[in-house]
Amino acid sequence: MADDAPPCPECNQPLRSGGLVLVGRDDDGRRTCRALWRCAGWHMWWQWADRPDDPLEVCPVPKLFR
Numbered sequence: 001m002a003d004d005a006p007p008c009p010e011c012n013q014p015l016r017s018g019g020l021v022l023v024g025r026d027d028d029g030r031r032t033c034r035a036l037w038r039c040a041g042w043h044m045w046w047q048w049a050d051r052p053d054d055p056l057e058v059c060p061v062p063k064l065f066r
């Protein structure tokens, strides 16, 4: 798939979108979507769906989304 998925920051394999989760954000108290990403090595990352320029963060609860 030739979309604009970023590489995994840890192992540099292409990331695949794992969908969206709705979570509360402490910054501004809003409920906002996180975009999930995972690579072939099962690293999980996520970022704010409305802040695509922010760096990927390690997903703290990967078990929930397997």
Ligand SMILES: [Zn+2]
Binding pocket: 008, 009, 010, 011, 012, 013, 039, 040, 041, 042, 043
């Ligand atoms: Zn990885």
